[in-house]
Amino acid sequence: xxxxxxxxxxxxxxxxxxxxxxxxxxxxxxxxxxxxxxxxxxxxxxxxxxxxxxxxxxxxxxxxxxxxxxxxxxxxxxxxxxxxxxxxxxxxxxxxxxxxxx
Numbered sequence: 001x002x003x004x005x006x007x008x009x010x011x012x013x014x015x016x017x018x019x020x021x022x023x024x025x026x027x028x029x030x031x032x033x034x035x036x037x038x039x040x041x042x043x044x045x046x047x048x049x050x051x052x053x054x055x056x057x058x059x060x061x062x063x064x065x066x067x068x069x070x071x072x073x074x075x076x077x078x079x080x081x082x083x084x085x086x087x088x089x090x091x092x093x094x095x096x097x098x099x100x101x102x
Contacts, residue, residue, distance in 0.1 A: 004099040007069035010037065010062040010077070012050075013091040020050035021081030023062060027069065033078040037062035050087075057090060071099060 012023065026033030039049050040061040050060050069075070079089065 001073060003101060004071045004073060005069075005075075005096045006099055007072065007075055008063065008095040008097070009040070011091075011093040011095070012060045012062070012089060013057055013093075014050060014060065015056045015086065015088040015090065016051050016058055017084035017086040018052055020052060020087055021079045021083050023049050023060075024078040024080060025064075025069075026076040026078070027072040028074055030076055033076045035064075035068070037064055 010023070010025075023037055024033045025035050025037060037049070040063050041059075049062065051058055075094065077092065
């Protein structure tokens with residue numbers, strides 16, 4: 001926890017439904033994450049962060065600009081919005097690198 005990190009990408013494996021939520025982030029103890037990610041791939045050809053239909057296990061890929069998540073101590077994720085009961089998050093993976101202590 002005392003070493004800074006650089007976040008590269010967030011991968012969310014999920015099962016889609018008709019209406020899907022939005023993924024937000026905050027850093028370093030933010031209690032109300034409101035920053036949005038850049039969507040690299042929603043996994044199913046839809047628009048926005050998550051596809052509205054497709055197979056049962058799609059992977060959405062999210063990123064931010066080069067400096068927004070560099071030198072942070074912690075990352076908070078918030079998934080918010082209206083989703084149908086069939087929307088299920090199966091896994092969240094974070095690609096990051098520890099930054100050297102100077």
